[in-house]
Amino acid sequence: MSDQPERRDFDPRFERLLSMIAELQEEASLAELKKMLEEGVDPKALLDCFMEGMRRIGVEFEKGNYFIAALIMAGEIMRSAVELLSPHLAVQDMGQDEGTIILGTIQGDIHDLGKNLFALLLRCNGFEIVDLGVDVSAEEFLRKAEEIKPDVIGISCVLTTSVQNLKEAVSLLKEKLPDSQPAIVIGGTCLDERMANYVGSALWARDAAAGLKICQKIIKEHA
Secondary structure, three states: OOOOOHHHHHOHHHHHHHHHHHOOOHHHHHHHHHHHHHOOOOHHHHHHHHHHHHHHHHHHHHHOOOOHHHHHHHHHHHHHHHHHHHHHHHOOOOOOOOEEEEEEEEOOOOOOHHHHHHHHHHHHOOEEEEEOOOOEOHHHHHHHHHHHOOOEEEEEOOOHHHHHHHHHHHHHHHHHOOOOOOEEEEEOOOOOHHHHHHHOOOOEEOOHHHHHHHHHHHHHHOO
């Protein structure tokens, strides 16, 4: 990723770890992660490394070099890495609260890896997160938004079969919330510009890193 920490360029351990991740070496990559944490390596830099590994795996999948089984394995590697990194990231001084974000995976979809990673990145950058979980109805998003008045509502959708539910949720939120409504950001691997236009959301991201940048821009513009 273009915004990876510069220290990676000068530390061969990152390149070794990145190769392990991209080659789906689950045990080796997690063991290396634990070792680097024990050596005092920046947890945020390690998280960036794993995200770059996931990106490379996705590229190989698109080229036809990896198949569905590889994506499933990659998801498990990322899930384990996030579990190991979360405590280290949580204890860091995150600074001033950047805003409140409601997150959830849309009704009909129970995928949570991308959502959980997004939540982790947001917390690490000072956002307060209200996570509604998975299989969340449009009505539940609306109820919670009216209750806590967040700055952003983030809705995840991985399954194309749930896109219609996503469209209905975006429509309901735009209709029922006041003019000062929170920004609605949709995210998920099934999304592209055409799909986002269909759903009715101008703000969309295919991965957690892109979603973070969108949320930071929203808060900055409304500061």
